[in-house]
Structure formats: C-alpha cells, structure tokens
Amino acid sequence: MPKTIAVLGSALFFVVAPLVLAGFVPWWITHWEFRPPFSGIELTRAIGLMLIIAGVPGVVDSFARFALEGLGTPAPIAPPQKLVVTGLYRYVRNPIYIAVVAVIFGQALLFGDWRLLWYGALLWLFFHVWVVMIEEPTLKQTFGTEYESFRTNVPRWIPRLTPWRAR
DSSP: OOHHHHHHHHHHHHHHTHHIIIIIHHHHHHTTOOOOOGGGOTHHHHHHHHHHHHHHHHHHHHHHHHHHTTSSOSSTTSOOSSOOOSGGGGTOSOHHHHHHHHHHHHHHHHHTOHHHHHHHHHHHHHHHHHIIIIIHHHHHHHHHHHHHHHHHHSOSSSOOSSOOOOO
C-alpha cells in the first residue's frame, strides 16, 4: 500500500475507532460532567489527567508508525505490510489498546465516574480476547519468525523497562 493511502486510511480509522471509543462514548456516558472525586481525593483527578496526557500521544504515534513504517493501518481490513517494532512497540506489543484504555480510565478518574471505569474494563477485556484469538494468530501467520521473535521478547500488556531491539 502506498504511504499516502496508508496515512489517509490510518487517519480515517483513527476517527472511527479511538476517537469513538475514547472520545464519543465517554462523552455519551458522562457528558463530561464532573462528579465528586473518587473517595473524595482530588489527586485522583490529576492522575486521570496524566493518564489522558500519556495516552493520546501513544495512540497518535502508534497510528503514524502503522502508516509510515508498516505501510498499512491498524484496521484489520487494511493491515500493515511490514511488522512495526519501533517506538512504543519496543516496550509493549499493544500500545494502541493500552493507550485507549488509559485515556478512558483517565477520564473516569478526572470526572469521578464509575461507569467509565466499567466501560474501560469491559473494553480492555474485549481487546484481550481479540488480541489472543484473532490478532496474534493472524500476525504469526503473516509475519512468521519475525513476529515470533517480537512476541517472545516484548510483552503483550505490561511494558518492558528497556526497549527491545529487533536483530
């Protein structure tokens, strides 16, 4: 896939997936109205803001890497032609899912809304099942030993402390 098409496809999928999952749905649930902070602790709001600030660039960077390095998109209908193992992918195999859930949990903490915590937990569970049952077998079939090396060295959900470097 040409880079231009990959960038446009990734941008379109960005609007369809992360923006809806981590933007529209949380707004629909909360209308971004502040409730009392969890356990009455204002610090939870600051932690929530930090999760949002950390999550958004993680999603954007990962989407850009899919288009510019992988020559594809994160969308299953237009997957990358090359395995992406740079950026946040040196630390964890699923930075997009982690970042999206971080933004949702961040909003839950910021707005003090338990419903968003439940939504984020259910979405993470869906992501986990998707990764294990669909995504990982597809990547193994598509990229073979290159993916196996990546999978062996980079954890699925909990980031490494040091970056992995593909040989």
